[in-house]
Amino acid sequence: MRHVLSVLVENEPGVLSRISGLFSGRGFNLDSLNVAPVLEEGVSLMTIVTRGEQQIIEQIVKQLRKLVTVIKVTDMHDSTTVEREMALIKVNATESNRAEILRIVDIFRCKVVDVSLDELTLEVIGDHGKVEAVIALLERFGIKEIARTGTVALRRSMQPEK
Amino acid sequence: MEYSGARILLESLKKENVDVLFGYPGGAVLDIYHELSNHQDIKHVLVRHEQGAVHAADGYARATGNVGVCLVTSGPGATNTVTGIATAYSDSIPLVVLTGQVPTPLIGNDAFQEVDIVGITRPCTKHNYLVQDVSQLASTIKEAFHVARSGRPGPVLVDIPKDVQNQMHAFQYPERIKMRSYNPTYKPNNNQVRRAIELLSEAKRPLIFAGGGVISSNSSEELGTLVRSMQLPVTGSLMGLGAFPGDDPLWLGMLGMHGTYAANKAVSNADVILAVGARFDDRVTGKLSSFAASAKIIHIDIDPTSIRKNVEVEVPIVGDCKLALQGLLRVQETEFADVNWADQYDEWNKQIREWAVTHPVRYHDEESLKPQHVVETIFELTKGDAIISTEVGQNQMWTAQFYQFRQPRTLLTSGGLGTMGYGFPAAIGAQMAYPDKLVIDIAGDGSIQMNSQELMTAVSHKLPVKIVVLNNCFLGMVRQWQELFYDRNYCSTCMDAQPDFVKLAEAYGAEGYRVTDPAKLKETLKAAFDSPLPCIVDVRVEAEENVYPMVPAGASLEEMLLV
Numbered sequence: 001m002r003h004v005l006s007v008l009v010e011n012e013p014g015v016l017s018r019i020s021g022l023f024s025g026r027g028f029n030l031d032s033l034n035v036a037p038v039l040e041e042g043v044s045l046m047t048i049v050t051r052g053e054q055q056i057i058e059q060i061v062k063q064l065r066k067l068v069t070v071i072k073v074t075d076m077h078d079s080t081t082v083e084r085e086m087a088l089i090k091v092n093a094t095e096s097n098r099a100e101i102l103r104i105v106d107i108f109r110c111k112v113v114d115v116s117l118d119e120l121t122l123e124v125i126g127d128h129g130k131v132e133a134v135i136a137l138l139e140r141f142g143i144k145e146i147a148r149t150g151t152v153a154l155r156r157s158m159q160p161e162k
Numbered sequence: 163m164e165y166s167g168a169r170i171l172l173e174s175l176k177k178e179n180v181d182v183l184f185g186y187p188g189g190a191v192l193d194i195y196h197e198l199s200n201h202q203d204i205k206h207v208l209v210r211h212e213q214g215a216v217h218a219a220d221g222y223a224r225a226t227g228n229v230g231v232c233l234v235t236s237g238p239g240a241t242n243t244v245t246g247i248a249t250a251y252s253d254s255i256p257l258v259v260l261t262g263q264v265p266t267p268l269i270g271n272d273a274f275q276e277v278d279i280v281g282i283t284r285p286c287t288k289h290n291y292l293v294q295d296v297s298q299l300a301s302t303i304k305e306a307f308h309v310a311r312s313g314r315p316g317p318v319l320v321d322i323p324k325d326v327q328n329q330m331h332a333f334q335y336p337e338r339i340k341m342r343s344y345n346p347t348y349k350p351n352n353n354q355v356r357r358a359i360e361l362l363s364e365a366k367r368p369l370i371f372a373g374g375g376v377i378s379s380n381s382s383e384e385l386g387t388l389v390r391s392m393q394l395p396v397t398g399s400l401m402g403l404g405a406f407p408g409d410d411p412l413w414l415g416m417l418g419m420h421g422t423y424a425a426n427k428a429v430s431n432a433d434v435i436l437a438v439g440a441r442f443d444d445r446v447t448g449k450l451s452s453f454a455a456s457a458k459i460i461h462i463d464i465d466p467t468s469i470r471k472n473v474e475v476e477v478p479i480v481g482d483c484k485l486a487l488q489g490l491l492r493v494q495e496t497e498f499a500d501v502n503w504a505d506q507y508d509e510w511n512k513q514i515r516e517w518a519v520t521h522p523v524r525y526h527d528e529e530s531l532k533p534q535h536v537v538e539t540i541f542e543l544t545k546g547d548a549i550i551s552t553e554v555g556q557n558q559m560w561t562a563q564f565y566q567f568r569q570p571r572t573l574l575t576s577g578g579l580g581t582m583g584y585g586f587p588a589a590i591g592a593q594m595a596y597p598d599k600l601v602i603d604i605a606g607d608g609s610i611q612m613n614s615q616e617l618m619t620a621v622s623h624k625l626p627v628k629i630v631v632l633n634n635c636f637l638g639m640v641r642q643w644q645e646l647f648y649d650r651n652y653c654s655t656c657m658d659a660q661p662d663f664v665k666l667a668e669a670y671g672a673e674g675y676r677v678t679d680p681a682k683l684k685e686t687l688k689a690a691f692d693s694p695l696p697c698i699v700d701v702r703v704e705a706e707e708n709v710y711p712m713v714p715a716g717a718s719l720e721e722m723l724l725v
């Protein structure tokens with residue numbers, strides 16, 4: 001099961017390696033990890049995407065909380081969230097298939113951010129599923145390069161009643 | 163008034179009531195050593211290898227319950243501490259390890275004796291720090307001690323660059339500490355505590371499993387009161403030995419790979435297990451799927467990660483063992499006052515007694531010198547009134563089986579990491595804390611060679627530690643596995659090339675004794691124990707004796723190999 005974890009940490013040297021070391025040392029899955037400072041001075045937010053059975057996820061959350069530099073851990077699975085990630089995709093675009101690629105761009109509300117005679121570079125923004133879908137659709141044209149951010153997520157303001 | 167960083171460090175240590183430092187000097191800590199001569203109230207134990215310094219600080223911490231402190235230089239001094247730090251980390255022992263570092267402007271440039279010790283020790287410390295400015299030094303030391311001793315204790319490393327040691331700054335030791343990211347839970351949840359007693363009130367075959375947490379939280383007394391008022395049988399992990407008196411009729415002995423028949427039978431047949439400060443290590447559980455198959459587990463631990471890590475738990479209680487046990491007692495005495503616990507558990511206790519009587523830990527008592535008998539004789543001579551450390555291997559398991567630990571903090575042993583070479587320096591640390599106590603390292607001939615250089619430390623500091631070598635001329639525990647599971651292929655475990663341990667002791671100015679005749683065992687041990695000097699007693703024991711019971715790795719606890 002895929003889980004998105006929001007981890008507030010003290011923004012100090014070494015904090016990233018404490019977290020990544022925890023995942024590698026204990027053999028936890030780490031699909032993506034995104035870090036950036038938040039509003040509060042000296043605090044960063046890490047968004048971690050991981051996979052595992054419930055018991056493993058529970059361990060991951062507890063192990064993260066145990067780290068002395070971690071302030072707060074939220075498993076986004078427990079609430080409804082907005083999630084986004086972004087990908088830049090450089091895809092082969094010949095005269096014959098360019099139109100079809102642009103149709104996909106249109107349908108998925110991607111942007112063309114760079115063009116050459118035989119390539120298009122697209123920007124896709126969406127949740128994880130959407131980015132995966134666009135990549136899958138473009139694969140047959142030949143993807144030359146890809147650069148992706150990890151997922152970032154926030155809880156929705158209105159949560160359904162439990 | 164401004165002090166140098168070195169002085170700030172030492173003043174801070176005094177604020178933490180540190181009276182002993184175990185250490186070894188070098189270029190990156192020279193400023194601290196220079197300053198140290200002005201602080202006669204901090205004793206310094208000069209070891210002969212930095213690994214010894216950490217184990218000694220660890221032994222000091224286990225014996226006293228206080229934070230153990232050591233001081234070493236950068237580079238190789240720092241890397242030599244890693245085994246000691248990992249040992250303490252595995253067993254949740256509070257340490258503060260102070261390492262010198264190259265000056266801040268040189269960090270990252272592969273300077274002479276530079277290593278990234280903070281990076282190296284990140285996974286084996288509870289937390290660690292690089293002090294980048296002298297203004298942070300006092301508060302970092304304060305935090306380091308706080309983190310080391312609070313919650314689930316553990317080692318904390320503080321790396322102090324040389325320039326920070328001689329920068330000047332006002333000294334003000336923080337009174338209090340507030341960390342938004344670190345707040346261990348001490349107070350257990352009352353509902354869970356109540357559920358625990360409720361579960362026990364429905365139990366017919368309950369069992370207490372005591373771990374090292376009972377000792378680190380100083381809650382042996384609470385455990386004893388609960389056990390006696392409810393007539394609960396008790397077993398313990400290696401780390402839990404001494405948490406409950408080893409001569410009490412409710413004590414079953416250690417469980418697990420080399421646990422007693424009664425303890426392993428009891429775990430396997432219990433219907434409710436109350437685990438207190440234990441973490442269900444694989445040496446305890448054997449094959450997980452059949453561990454405590456018919457039991458519901460109540461688990462008290464201050465570290466939430468210990469709970470449900472290995473075994474499914476019915477009633478998790480996160481908190482300090484002492485407070486949790488007090489809570490259990492309170493609920494039991496008030497809301498469950500009319501339960502007749504002794505009656506309810508009577509049949510089960512009888513069953514357990516029968517297992518204990520029919521299958522005690524035993525050995526074939528032949529003419530030869532049996533290692534188990536040596537341990538029994540040490541117990542007989544000390545009556546349990548001694549601090550015992552062990553090395554690792556058969557010596558350690560025989561000590562666990564045949565020495566009846568009656569008090570907490572009287573066994574110093576590397577449980578989680580199983581570090582050969584731990585016992586002797588740990589004994590030195592304990593002797594430093596208790597100069598008048600009898601401190602004995604029950605050693606193996608292999609392990610003792612890993613840190614025997616510390617004989618010089620013991621002699622020069624007049625620390626009369628006794629080393630009893632159960633000398634089987636083998637890396638015995640490994641040989642036992644080879645015998646049982648590797649076709650008796652004793653590849654690289656025969657240690658018949660060994661020093662003359664008597665001469666080795668004498669070379670350092672200690673006393674050496676040798677025992678080959680069983681009839682001379684007791685008097686020789688007594689002479690050594692009565693001596694004012696550190697001693698080695700080289701006891702030539704039966705070479706191919708095995709530790710039994712034994713649960714083969716990966717087997718279930720009921721599949722014990724017996725004598």
Ligand SMILES: Cc1ncc(C[n+]2csc(CCOP(=O)(O)OP(=O)(O)O)c2C)c(N)n1
Nearest residue numbers: 555556557580582606607608609637638639
């Ligand atoms: C530092 C270290 N290296 C290797 C081992 C693996 N090991 C476990 S027990 C053992 C044999 C110990 O021999 P000895 O000290 O003579 O004790 P005995 O088992 O013979 O009592 C070894 C090599 C270890 N535990 N620690």
Ligand SMILES: [Mg+2]
Nearest residue numbers: 606607636638
């Ligand atoms: Mg041996």
